[in-house]
Each structure stands twice: as structure tokens, then as C-alpha cells.
Amino acid sequence: MEAGLTKPKRLILNFWENFRSAWSRRNREETLMGYLLILPAFILFLIFGVYPFYRTILFSFTNWNGISSTFTSVGLLNYQDAFTIDDLWWKAMQNGVFFAITALIFMNGIALALAVAVDQKIRGQSIYRSIFYIPTILSGVVVAIIWKWLYQPIGGPINQLLTSFGLGSLATAWLADSNTVLWAVAIASMWMGIGAPFLLFLAGLQSVPIELYEAGRLDGGNGRQLFWHITLPFLIPIATILSVLTILGAMQIFNLVLAMTNGGPGSATEVPVLHIYREAFKYAKFGYASALSMIFGILLFTLSIIQLWLSRKIGIRSA
Amino acid sequence: MNSTLSRKRLPVGRGFLHLGLIAWSLAAVLPMVWMFSASLQTNQEIYQGVHLVPQTLNFQNYIQAWTQAKFSAYFGNTVFYTVTVVLGVVIFSSMAAYAFARLSFPGKNFFYLGFLIFLFIPIPGSFIPLYVILVKLNIINTRIGYILPLIQSSMAFSIFILRAFFEDLPKEIEESARMDGANLLQIFWDIALPLARPAIATIIIFTALNVWNEFTLALIVFSDQDLMPLQVGINTFQGTFFSQYSLMMAALSITTIPAIIVYVFFQKSIIKGIMAGALKG
Numbered sequence: 001m002e003a004g005l006t007k008p009k010r011l012i013l014n015f016w017e018n019f020r021s022a023w024s025r026r027n028r029e030e031t032l033m034g035y036l037l038i039l040p041a042f043i044l045f046l047i048f049g050v051y052p053f054y055r056t057i058l059f060s061f062t063n064w065n066g067i068s069s070t071f072t073s074v075g076l077l078n079y080q081d082a083f084t085i086d087d088l089w090w091k092a093m094q095n096g097v098f099f100a101i102t103a104l105i106f107m108n109g110i111a112l113a114l115a116v117a118v119d120q121k122i123r124g125q126s127i128y129r130s131i132f133y134i135p136t137i138l139s140g141v142v143v144a145i146i147w148k149w150l151y152q153p154i155g156g157p158i159n160q161l162l163t164s165f166g167l168g169s170l171a172t173a174w175l176a177d178s179n180t181v182l183w184a185v186a187i188a189s190m191w192m193g194i195g196a197p198f199l200l201f202l203a204g205l206q207s208v209p210i211e212l213y214e215a216g217r218l219d220g221g222n223g224r225q226l227f228w229h230i231t232l233p234f235l236i237p238i239a240t241i242l243s244v245l246t247i248l249g250a251m252q253i254f255n256l257v258l259a260m261t262n263g264g265p266g267s268a269t270e271v272p273v274l275h276i277y278r279e280a281f282k283y284a285k286f287g288y289a290s291a292l293s294m295i296f297g298i299l300l301f302t303l304s305i306i307q308l309w310l311s312r313k314i315g316i317r318s319a
Numbered sequence: 320m321n322s323t324l325s326r327k328r329l330p331v332g333r334g335f336l337h338l339g340l341i342a343w344s345l346a347a348v349l350p351m352v353w354m355f356s357a358s359l360q361t362n363q364e365i366y367q368g369v370h371l372v373p374q375t376l377n378f379q380n381y382i383q384a385w386t387q388a389k390f391s392a393y394f395g396n397t398v399f400y401t402v403t404v405v406l407g408v409v410i411f412s413s414m415a416a417y418a419f420a421r422l423s424f425p426g427k428n429f430f431y432l433g434f435l436i437f438l439f440i441p442i443p444g445s446f447i448p449l450y451v452i453l454v455k456l457n458i459i460n461t462r463i464g465y466i467l468p469l470i471q472s473s474m475a476f477s478i479f480i481l482r483a484f485f486e487d488l489p490k491e492i493e494e495s496a497r498m499d500g501a502n503l504l505q506i507f508w509d510i511a512l513p514l515a516r517p518a519i520a521t522i523i524i525f526t527a528l529n530v531w532n533e534f535t536l537a538l539i540v541f542s543d544q545d546l547m548p549l550q551v552g553i554n555t556f557q558g559t560f561f562s563q564y565s566l567m568m569a570a571l572s573i574t575t576i577p578a579i580i581v582y583v584f585f586q587k588s589i590i591k592g593i594m595a596g597a598l599k600g
Contacts, residue, residue, distance in 0.1 A: 015425065018425045019425050022423075022424055022425050027423075029502070029503060030422050030423060030424065030503060031422075031423075031424040031425070033418070033422055033424075033503040033504065033507075034418045034422040034423070034424030034427065035424060037414040037415060037417060037418035037422070037507070038414070038415045038418050038419070038430060040410075040411045040414065040415075041411045041412065041414070041415040041434070041474055041478065042415075042430065044411070044467060044470060044471040044474065045433070045434065045437065045471060045474070047452065047456075047467075047471075048449065048452070048467060048468040048471040048472070049437050049471055049472075050433075050437075051448070051452060052445050052447075052448035052449045052451075052452060053437075053445065053448075055448035055451060055452070056445060056447065056448050059447070059448065066447075066450075066451070110343075113339075114339075114340070114343060117336045117339060117340055118340065120333075120336060122333065122336060122337070122340075123337075124337075124340075128340050128344060129590060130586045130590065131344045131347055131348060132343065132344070132347055133582075133586070133589070133590060134347055134348060134351070134579075134582065135347050135350075135351075137528055137532075137578050137579070137581075137582045137589075138351075138532070138575060138578070139531075139532030139533075139534060139550050139574075139578075140532075140534060141534050141550050141553060141554050142532075142550075142553070142571055142574055142575055145553065145554075145557055145561075145567065145571055146350050146351070146353075146354050146571065147350070148557075148561070149354075149357075149564060149567070149568070150350060150353070152564075154366070155365055155366040155564060157353055157369045160368050160369045161369055164368065164369070191346070191347075191350075196593065199590060199593045199594055200593070200594075202594065203593075203594035203595075206594075252443050254535060255534045255535060258554075259554050259557070272443065273443050276443065276447070277446070280446075280447045280450075281450075281539070286447055286451075289447055290447055290448070293443050293445070293447065296443050297443055300443065
């Protein structure tokens with residue numbers, strides 16, 4: 001009981017002590033200057049960062065429609081609806097998982113292969129490096145429209161090329177067919193996103209000290225063994241952070257899908273953020289949309305924590 | 320000699336490696352080359368089949384997009400937003416970063432942690448309450464209502480980078496200036512800020528590219544077409560004009576070319592920045 005009281009008391013005393021010394025004539029200028037310098041950033045953060053975060057939590061327990069000045073608390077009803085009634089939400093989640101898994105396997109896989117290839121002492125290394133990053137500087141909307149055109153059933157380059165190679169039977173309306181549309185969108189998104197994982201893998205590869213390879217070769221290791229026992233352990237930290245970022249990015253895909261398919265055909269490419277956006281701005285269900293973003297935010301946060309924790313375990317074992 | 324040259328050679332030939340790398344280079348570049356090429360063709364020509372070299376150079380599409388389809392207005396808006404947001408981010412984040420790196424004041428760690436947490440917690444759908452507060456402040460569908468939240472969302476990353484940079488600067492110069500009687504504001508403005516030029520340049524480039532490509536916030540803030548930036552403009556445009564491929568591709572080129580020019584000029588520092596960040600993070 002007593003210990004419980006002393007801790008906050010000590011904290012307050014500590015703070016008071018800090019404050020007094022900060023306010024003493026010698027430190028006053030520095031303290032004032034410090035507050036002055038962080039003030040604009042701090043105000044913007046409160047208004048546009050902290051406050052919206054706090055409001056999302058509050059809204060998620062209400063039936064607010066985004067316009068009227070009155071709304072009532074509905075308790076956990078929004079959360080209950082999300083888990084029981086809203087099939088489209090789970091379809092959107094499923095598609096998000098699809099984008100995350102394809103990106104983890106194909107985008108990061110190709111990125112690693114390209115990084116390993118460029119990392120060989122190969123001619124034109126810096127040219128390849130610059131070219132591979134180009135798609136990443138385009139916006140999601142631009143990439144969506146370019147690829148939408150490439151995929152066009154009539155007059156789209158992909159079908160035109162297929163026809164001119166005598167493969168016209170393969171030509172299809174890529175974005176209108178619910179069998180192909182998910183892959184079509186995933187390919188455009190991976191085409192755009194591959195620049196960052198490529199550069200991060202390359203940075204990881206180039207951070208391996210050359211001496212390690214020399215030592216490994218002296219011990220009689222061949223190329224493949226060197227890769228498995230020296231290169232790969234060095235890549236694990238980067239690969240972990242990268243897979244967290246890839247999952248977070250792919251699950252939150254929005255611009256590209258909105259501009260390319262708008263979730264269609266039907267609900268074939270519905271994704272979580274698009275669903276949240278529509279619930280709020282099209283159906284005026286701000287309360288419900290807030291609950292969805294809480295669920296989604298907590299899920300993403302948990303995922304990244306678990307993954308970082310797992311990687312730390314693996315990292316310790318391999319070290 | 321041989322051992323340093325064959326640093327980490329894969330058990331495949333150089334020719335094979337180049338083949339793969341060139342194939343991916345084509346995959347990365349071709350869609351954009353197609354876009355530029357189609358923007359100079361007539362619609363008829365595009366429907367006839369794929370050819371990368373236009374039969375005649377036709378700039379009509381650009382003129383039409385620029386004058387009739389509002390792209391001159393969208394372009395001007397995007398330039399304006401990019402410049403103001405970059406300015407705001409550079410000024411506010413270098414101020415805050417310097418305070419966090421060099422000055423001591425009560426609550427410093429608490430505030431810095433607050434900034435950092437917002438860098439790492441994903442808040443999908445935070446555009447809902449953001450919309451609400453913009454309505455409340457009566458700045459929805461205004462330029463300032465777009466600029467301020469964008470400055471805020473770009474700032475955490477910049478503060479993080481700049482603080483690390485300020486901390487790595489040698490303290491001696493600032494201390495001797497202090498001896499000579501300079502006040503803290505002068506030290507920040509005349510000494511620390513000029514020394515941080517390389518880090519600030521990096522932040523300018525990354526922030527500018529981000530703002531140029533920003534879409535989601537603009538979608539929520541603007542209902543007035545005259546205020547919209549390129550990215551939202553082009554998405555509205557495709558709703559009506561998508562089947563006019565050549566016009567569409569000209570509009571896309573207008574949207575893309577500035578970003579590509581920036582990339583071509585600064586690709587070395589962009590790539591270095593990302594790779595250095597990867598190793599620190």
C-alpha cells in the first residue's frame with residue numbers, strides 16, 4: 001500500500017524538481033526555446049493526429065451518420081454487426097489477405113532474386129538499380145489507369161499482343177472476369193511496389209562484410225553454402241521488417257483498387273479500406289465505419305507486434 | 320586478386336544474370352513507354368494494334384487535356400500544394416527535431432515518444448474523423464484544409480530523420496558560438512540549419528514526391544473541382560474519358576512527367592536515402 005503511494009509521489013516530486021531547474025535563470029532560455037520549437041508540430045499533431053485517433057474510438061460506439069448533430073451510443077452493436085452480419089467486410093479482409101500473401105511470396109521473392117543478381121559484381125549495377133525503382137515513384141492512381149488500359153479487352157496492349165502471337169484464345173476481359181481480376185490487380189500492385197523491397201534487400205546484401213565470404217571460401221564453402229550460411233542470416237532482420245511492411249501495405253491497399261476496379265466486378269476486389277470508405281461516405285454510417293477501422297487497426301497492430309516478436313526469437317537463435 | 324573479384328558469385332553465368340535483369344528492366348519500363356507513346360498517337364492508331372513508335376507525333380491530346388479538361392488547373396493546384404506542404408514540413412520538423420536533439424526541457428522524451436508512436440501505429444480509416452474535424456473547423460473543401468493535415472502526416476518521419484542528423488553533428492561549433500554570445504535562436508538558424516542541408520534536401524525530395532502522388536486525403540477534402548490536385552482530377556477524368564485512350568494517356572503523362580524528372584535528377588540521393596534508412600531501421 002505504502003509503496004503504491006510513494007511511486008506517483010516520487011514521480012510528481014521528480015517532475016517538480018525538473019521543472020524548477022528548467023525554470024532557473026540558467027536554463028530558462030533553453031526550456032522556453034525548446035517548447036517554442038516543438039509548438040507548431042505539437043499543435044498540428046494534436047489537431048490532425050491525436051484528436052482523430054481519439055474520435056475514431058468514440059465514434060465506433062455510436063450510430064452517428066456523419067451529418068446530424070445528435071447521435072446515440074449503441075454500445076458494442078457496431079462491433080457485433082461487423083463480426084456477424086457484414087459478409088462483405090470479411091470478403092474484403094479475405095482479399096486483403098490474398099494481396100498480402102501474393103506480395104510476400106512473389107513481390108518479395110522477385111525482389112530478393114533481383115537484389116542478389118544486382119549484388120553480383122555485375123556491369124550496369126547502378127542502372128539496373130535506378131530502373132527497378134521507377135514504378136515505385138508513380139502514384140497508385142496512375143499505375144491503376146495505365147494497367148487498366150493494358151488489360152482492356154479491346155484495344156488493350158496485352159490482348160493485342162496475345163492475338164498477334166496467335167494466342168488470341170487466351171485474350172479475355174481481365175478486369176471484368178472475377179476469375180482473373182484479383183490476380184490482375186495484384187500484378188499491377190506488385191509491379192508498382194517491388195522497388196522498395198528490392199532496395200532494402202540490396203542494402204542488406206551490401207552490408208555483409210566481404211571478409212566473411214573470404215573466410216567462408218577458405219573453409220571450402222561453395223557459392224550455395226556461402227549464401228545459406230552467411231548471406232541469409234544477415235538478411236533475416238531486413239526480411240522481417242520487410243514482411244511487416246509488406247503485409248501492412250497490402251492489407252491497406254486502396255488507391256489502386258479504387259481507381260482500377262472500384263471493388264468490382266461485383267465485390268470480387270473489395271478491400272478493407274475501400275469498404276470503410278464506402279460505409280462512411282456513401283452510406284453515411286460513420287459510427288459503423290469507425291468500428292471497422294478500429295477492428296482493422298487493432299488487427300494490423302497485433303500482426304506487426306507478433307511478427308517483430310517472432311523475428312527477434314529467430315534472430316537470437318540464428319546468431 | 321581472384322578472391323576479391325569473385326566476392327559472392329552465384330553458380331550461374333553472367334549472361335544468364337543479365338538476361339533476367341534486362342527482362343525485368345523491360346517489365347518495369349515498358350508500361351510507361353507505352354503510355355508516352357500512346358499519348359502521342361491518335362485513338363484510331365491505338366486501336367489498330369501495338370506499336371511503340373507513333374506514326375506521326377500528335378500533340379493534340381496534350382493541348383486538349385491541358386485546355387479543355389482542366390489539367391492546367393489541376394497541375395497548378397498540385398504544384399501549389401507540393402510547395403506549401405514541403406515548406407511547412409521542412410520548417411516545422413527541423414524546428415522540432417533540433418529541440419529534441421539539442422535542447423533539454425521537461426517532458427522532452429514524453430513528447431518525442433508521442434510523435435514516434437504515431438509514426439508506427441497504423442490507423443486505417445483515420446480519414447473519417449479527419450473529415451469530421453475539417454468540417455468542424457470549417458476548412459473542408461479549402462486549400463488550407465488539405466495542406467495542414469498533409470504537413471502533419473509527413474512530419475513524424477521528417478522529425479525522426481532530422482533528429483538523428485542533428486544528433487550526429489559535432490557539438491563544438493554550437494558551443495563556441497554560445498561562448499561568443501549567440502542566443503539559441505541564432506545558433507539554430509545560423510549554424511545548425513545550414514549544416515543540416517543534406518538531410519533537409521532528402522526530406523524535400525521525399526515529401527515532394529509523396530505530396531505529388533497524394534490521393535486519399537484529397538479525395539475526402541475536395542468537392543470543388545477547381546481546388547483538386549492532379550491525382551484526384553485524373554481519377555474523375557477517367558470516369559468519363561477512359562475509352563479515349565490517347566487523351567487519357569496524355570493526361571497521365573502530364574501527371575507523371577514531373578515526378579519522373581525529379582527522379583531522374585535525384586535518383587542517386589533517393590536510392591541512397593532508402594538504402595541507408597534500411598540499415599538504420
